[in-house]
């Protein structure tokens with residue numbers, strides 16, 4: 001069976017070949033980019049066993065990559081990335097220092113995705129937890145979804161000129177897909193780490209029709 005390298009992503013940071021200088025292919029669908037290799041070199045040279053760099057690397061969310069597959073199948077996978085329908089939401093709520101902006105709901109055949117921006121004080125360097133927003137969705141028929149682990153979060157530092165604010169762009173995946181008769185959704189969202197703050201955030205709550 002041939003391995004389709006066009007779906008290559010660094011297994012450590014999720015970057016694709018055009019975004020990196022060099023990509024080293026490992027067995028199956030494992031890859032590592034030049035930046036992550038350099039980071040590993042630095043970790044090897046650091047005598048402390050749990051240095052902040054090693055912790056940061058170990059705490060990254062898993063990179064979800066397509067398993068090696070035949071080319072025809074992988075082209076079908078790429079075609080599936082086009083949503084069947086996109087619902088524009090453009091809703092935002094601010095709580096204390098944090099703003100959650102819901103951008104789009106993208107409906108696919110077997111799942112749906114919520115795309116959002118999370119504006120908040122920046123995470124400190126060497127942050128040892130996986131930052132994440134947890135979502136709970138309920139529709140007008142009482143169906144419930146919790147976001148699964150397929151989502152991603154990216155830092156978009158170029159969008160913010162204020163050093164006290166960072167902008168993170170993310171999406172959460174939900175399955176099974178929304179039933180055809182869903183027309184109202186209640187969405188609750190929470191930053192689980194904020195529950196450790198001195199003034200814990202209340203969950204965000206959004207209601208929308210579509």
Ligand SMILES: [Zn+2]
Nearest residue numbers: 010013033036
């Ligand atoms: Zn990498």
